[in-house]
Amino acid sequence: MSDMRLERLKAIIEAYGAHAARWPEAEREAALACLDAHPEAQAWLAEARGLDDMMEAVKVVDQARAEDDQPLFEVAVERFAADFAPARNVISFPVRPRPAPVSRSIFWSAGIAAAACLAGAVLGVNLSLMGLSDLRVTSVLEQVAMIDGGN
Structure with a gap:
């Protein structure tokens, strides 16, 4: 099964994520060969890797909250602040400082x-x-x- 089509590779990546160990064993070698043959498929892999990282963050956060009831935001920031890189198609907006409160x-x-x-x-x-x-x-x-x- 070395002649995998791009549509099938995309379906595998979308269904099973970016880690090849999770892909169906019967199609894994063909999928890796197709991935090497088509550089445009790397973007799909990068997008799936970002989604996998976010899902892992949620899982880690849920485990941490169950263990010691830490706030959700703090755990996520500690875990992924250093090595998180947003995907190419994400638009980021600058954060405006909150205005000072107005007195009566x-x-x-x-x-x-x-x-x-x-x-x-x-x-x-x-x-x-x-x-x-x-x-x-x-x-x-x-x-x-x-x-x-x-x-």
């Missing part, structure tokens, strides 16, 4: 400033309307005086 005095200050702005706007509108009504009264009185003066 800032909210009070903003509220007072907004109230002062609103009060100033209301006062300005009222004063302008008063000035406008005075102007209208004066205009009406002048018109009445002109009418009376003409007679």
